[in-house]
Amino acid sequence: MPHDDVLDTPRGPAWVDTDQPPDPARALLVLGHGAGGAVDAPDLRALRDAAVAAGLVVARVTQPYRVAGRRAPAPAGHLDEAWVAVLAVLRVRHPGVPLLVGGRSSGARVACRTARTVGAAGVVALAFPLHPPGRPDRSRAGELATGVPTLVVNGDRDPFGVPEAGPQVRVVVRPGERHDLRGDPPGTAAVVIDWLRTHDWARA
Numbered sequence: 001m002p003h004d005d006v007l008d009t010p011r012g013p014a015w016v017d018t019d020q021p022p023d024p025a026r027a028l029l030v031l032g033h034g035a036g037g038a039v040d041a042p043d044l045r046a047l048r049d050a051a052v053a054a055g056l057v058v059a060r061v062t063q064p065y066r067v068a069g070r071r072a073p074a075p076a077g078h079l080d081e082a083w084v085a086v087l088a089v090l091r092v093r094h095p096g097v098p099l100l101v102g103g104r105s106s107g108a109r110v111a112c113r114t115a116r117t118v119g120a121a122g123v124v125a126l127a128f129p130l131h132p133p134g135r136p137d138r139s140r141a142g143e144l145a146t147g148v149p150t151l152v153v154n155g156d157r158d159p160f161g162v163p164e165a166g167p168q169v170r171v172v173v174r175p176g177e178r179h180d181l182r183g184d185p186p187g188t189a190a191v192v193i194d195w196l197r198t199h200d201w202a203r204a
Helices: 042-052 075-094 105-119 183-196
Strands: 005-009 010-020 028-033 056-062 098-103 122-126 151-154 170-173
Touching: 005 075, 010 075, 028 042, 028 075, 028 105, 042 056, 042 122, 042 183, 056 075, 075 098, 075 105, 098 105, 105 122, 105 151, 105 170, 122 183, 151 183, 170 183
Parallel strands: 028 056, 028 098, 098 122, 122 151, 151 170
Antiparallel strands: 005 010, 010 056
16 A cells, blocks of 8 residues: 655654645644554544544554564564654644544553543544453453543453553443454544543544
8 A cells, every 4th residue: 555654753653644624733643553454444544534524634653563574573672662753753643732642552552551642632442452361360451541532442352451440541342343353444443532532632
């Protein structure tokens, strides 16, 4: 797929694909991909389409390890470092609107871990991998303590688990969905848009 531009990061070049709404933007939503996936995953594409229609600028970021052709993810610190570098550039490009961050699976974790650092107003976590399959003892629930309003959308059949709601964390469970959230991507996107509207980050 073509990519809008390439941004340098301390971990190598990242790709950024940006979609603009026809009218002045209500917010900037930056999305990251899953560990071995890409920004054209069905749930990310559906969310991109719905968010642009609701008045948001949407930027989808491909991490440097994927740009380099590797499927195995880089260490968490490297992912976070590259993400923060890209967000610094995007914030300058799209000033004056709330910054929302998110993604699916690994990308959701990166967005959660760095939300405070990048000054995000909110987080959208699709298919948040609560723990490795079969290892509930290795919970990542602490990463959801972002300090800002956070929406988690997981399938009830996700082998990576389903987080519990908490302070500022809303959890929506999609019946019949697994980790890939491929069953009904437009429905998943609609859940996110409804949540964005409650915070006035999306057009009614």
